[in-house]
Amino acid sequence: MPQPDRWIAHLDMDAFYASVELLRYPQLKGEAVVIGGRRADAPRQREDGSWQYARLRDYTGRGVVTTSTYAARDLGVFSAMGLMKAALRAPDAILLPADFDSYRKYSRLFKAAVAEVAPVIEDRGIDEIYIDLTDVPGVRDAVGHDPLGGVKAVAREIKNSVWRATGLTCSIGITPNKLLSKIASELDKPDGITVLTLADIPARIWPLAVRKINGIGPKAGDRLVKLGLQTVGDIAAADPRWLIEQFGESYGHWLHNAAHGRDSRPIVTHSEPVSISRETTFERDLHAVHDKALLGGIMDELCERLAQDLARKRYAGKTVGIKLRFEGFVTVTRDQTLKTPILTAADIRHAAGLCLKRVKFDKRLRLMGVRIGNLVHASEVPPAVPAAERAKAPERENLSLF
DNA sequence: TCTGGGGTCCTAGGACCC
């Protein structure tokens, strides 16, 4: 049987945020625990040494579930679910606030541990990565006699390295490409290793629901099911011309290829950010006129934080955009490209003010955000005009809506 | 008792230029 030209791994940390919390609160192992909510109370220890936790049933507000332990998932509580809805399903579940500094720390630790075994890594966020194993010695040397054995041994080595560095488990899928590996890493979760070749596609991939493919989301998934295609195998068996008629040239082709397990995307070890943003959902919907001062202050703060992000990462940007979400969840964006890159909070605020003027405020607002794109490295930005001169600019004041 | 926050990529129309 011909061997694949690449061995690509997808590594996914098991219930990552929840598992990091369990390192801190090991007494919660096996409990239904939910991470989420902006102001959930942290656990506190009573005088007698016992712990007191916030419970899901006591939560009020607009938060969503960020992660849940496997025990909570058994009760029907999943990521992105509204906390109020989750509370109906698991009122007694323990609610912990998210601690992103801690998660980022463990993220760096596990990625460094993987890099010691296999250095060609593509970052896919805080809790998952792709790894090119093709040239890792234990894999390369096994080509010809026992390729699958070599791949599995390296996978075990990676898992051990992650465990030693963090005390956390992960699941790994290894196949000839990213698309299949992403699916494979979920087939034996938690703490599993799944190795597949192209020959395994009919038996292992085709029975899966279409939504298991990374790139088929809620909308496309619904449409496929309505068209009678429930499984990946159903897509694979469909006439590609018909798929193109239904989904367009680009997505139709992609669906056909994906269902057959074809994907030639490379591992990307370095990338530059495209945009940076900050947004916030309000506790209650706000009125553009009645809450004008409050909204103005929130916009000031978002621009301030965005400017700090830019400074920390040493970028400036030419395009400033705002995002508004109204009651009813209707989202509107406006953006504006400037002649030169900017990076200060005042410049961002000014551009955001111009964008705000182009929006009709006929409903209450639930979210406001600011984004900066068209990024350049800060070193490429021409020297700033001195603040004293800028203050003279006539249009500086009274331009913004809020 | 709906629906966070930070991203990427794609599409499609219009402006503008050659």
Place this chain on the structure above:
DNA sequence: TCTGGGGTCCTAGGACCC
């Protein structure tokens, strides 16, 4: 003076992912 065809940039919205 009744109408082409690219290419690129900008803008708005939307799908999708972690």
